[in-house]
Amino acid sequence: MSIFRTKNLDDMLAAGRAPGGLKKVLGPFDLILMGIGAIVGTGIFVLTGTGALTAGPALTISFIVAACACGFAALCYAEFASSVPVAGSIYTYSYATLGELVAWMIGWDLMLEYGLATSAVSVGWSGYFQSLLSGFGIALPSVLTAAPGAVPGVTTYFNLPALIIMLVLTAMLSWGVRESARVNNIMVAIKVGVVLLFIVVGARHVQPANWQPFMPFGVGGMMSAAALVFFAFIGFDAVTSAAEEVKRPERDLPIGIIGSLAACTVLYVLVSAIMTGIVPFQKFLGIDHPVSLALQYAGENWVAGFVDLGAILGMTTVILVMTYGQTRIIFAMSRDGLLPKKLSTVHPKYGTPFFATWVVGIAFGLIAALVPLNVLTELINIGTLAAFTLVSVAVVILRKKRPDLPRAFRCPGVPVIPALAVIFCVVLMTYLHWLTWVAFGIWLLIGLVVYFAYARHHSVLNQKG
Template structure:
């Protein structure tokens, strides 16, 4: 009982940051560099959010769960995300430190809950990065096939996937090599530094938004309204396979598509004037992406019948093929490939920043909080997570990865909403640069809506989450509980 009591009652004091213009003392010299503006954060959020969730999981969710009603799934996910986004904005402005939901929960719900959410976030970002890498591989394969240079399908898919060989026979794939290559390319960029990564991200986001606009403009004339019927296919008799339960399960799967604003909050210690910039980045990217998702999914399911999207990791490429515009087919596919750079960049940045913060709190070995003297980036952590992400990307199907990421995202959102409600009651007079409207109503609605979407996910996804969290609890009991800086009285290095 003493272990549980100590883990639950230890809470980090809510930290403040230097006023604008003073960031170059201390944190700039010895820690992460404050170089990001509010506009940079919107670009990071949009760049990370618009990716595999839109370009790949739209097709999977439509084919397996919701049909054309995947549009409703995106809308339901957006409502839940809107509640959570408001809560994130309040905490991010009030507690502008790296670590995202982990740091917010540490200051509101205590160390044990913070450990759970930090460990969960690492799963969320790592599996999310693997999902994007698998989708990137699908588009790369489509591009080479369009050039008349088909890649060997045995080396472009998960070993659990059945593929068709050129001679028409079926076989199991061996390894997704392009997905592994994508992970290592992004890792090489990230270890160079956050400033360089932000510049690349800005260019790629502009390109990606151009792709989305091109798909909507050029594919709209090819919409066949027959593809919208039935808009909500009848349930097959099994929960999650079409009908309203299918829409809810699809909402759970595509929730992964709204991961970007969560990653914005991991960059607090690299942001200039974070109390103002973080709410702008979080809410701005969420609004922009929601509008894009609904319009894009409507066009995609209108051009391509959901019945033909089974296990299609590149449905946008399939839709573009219907236009018979060769120049557009190649341009869009290549642009999507480049656009995934920003998604992978954001996810792999987020996973390492969470471990960096946990290590500086003493919950993990100092190795994860060690910065390279030249680039001021946690190079060792980047390399360790690159290996783990490659293992998942090379061996796991995209539908499994998408569901695992979504449940991790939802759990993070639930705890952030609860944290806002707790802090509003415990410390109502604390200055809040941004305040959630409506008092406790929004946090409660955010909690309930995210729990409802979580409940729609399949049993195996829940089992995987429980196993991961159980492993984390063992590590916390053996290492983090005793070495936490709150337990030892040490301060951050």
């Protein structure tokens, strides 16, 4: 059936090498910092407090469980990225293995995941930025500080800082990926330095008594927290979206994927252990700045100020990298005919998908400005878990379909490792709220309608057929 038609891998690789395409300017160090830039942000600076309320000191185990789900999937991503260094991430891999309809649905899913992630983090960035301004005695008009209905009892119409940061980073991405990578690398270095400062200073104030009881809400609480803090690891897969802009993708992409995930896992476990060792976990109720609270609790107020700065930079890099990943997926889908061709045009001077970048920036900037944060975050985790599940299945299928394909990196223990990735992801999905499942189902139904009404007929494969 036409909905299960797959793209020829050799044609995909040729398209990625065609002249006039995206510029190849990124190396392994850029990719590791890009991954860390996407991962270290809202998760470590905000979600650690909510996770502690759900799991208690066992939050450290929650992070390890979430990291295992990501780690197994990361090995599958690394094999695909080294074998098929083409823009589009799991969308592209699915198109080559599982068929057009599955590829479209996962691309549709990723558009929602990446887009809402950038919008949600922009709202968080706005809150920290306004807090920073207040320290200098500057206050924005209340009507421009949040989305309508976001603050109970306060009249708000528009989150202006959230829109502005989206537009500034969109402009940066549209002008060139090399320049964006340099800015990202500087901000990542600063925010990792801030996290390391917290670890060094906070470790002196840990009271082991605060770790007892270690698992106050049992295994269920620990697993629920793992499903929640999984959000903290979202982003390493965005590295694969850079495939066509990497100088040596066969070697550098696996380094970037696995290296960034490993570094962030170590940071998360250390930060959560120290944080819950300083402050009894019950005190994180209603707190949206748990890391700086721990330092204030320990009397290290000067370091707490640096943490707030690190949070702002951390969220900035998350928005930057996730917006980048979003535009490259749309670029790949447009090039395949599933979205309008205008979205895959490359700017002759900047070598970027200029039009697609601005469409993404303006659309999700307005969503950040007009939609409350709690609404934005509902679908992000389930969309990512679904993507990780599919890439784990796809790597096994590609092994059978194309055993001859050169693989600079091979996922170890196939099919066991991919199976473990599927199991971990599905188990975490079962701990998400049922309303999240309903909303996710509605979004996928909309995607099916768009596919059969537009994408299927405009597909490049359909034109060839």
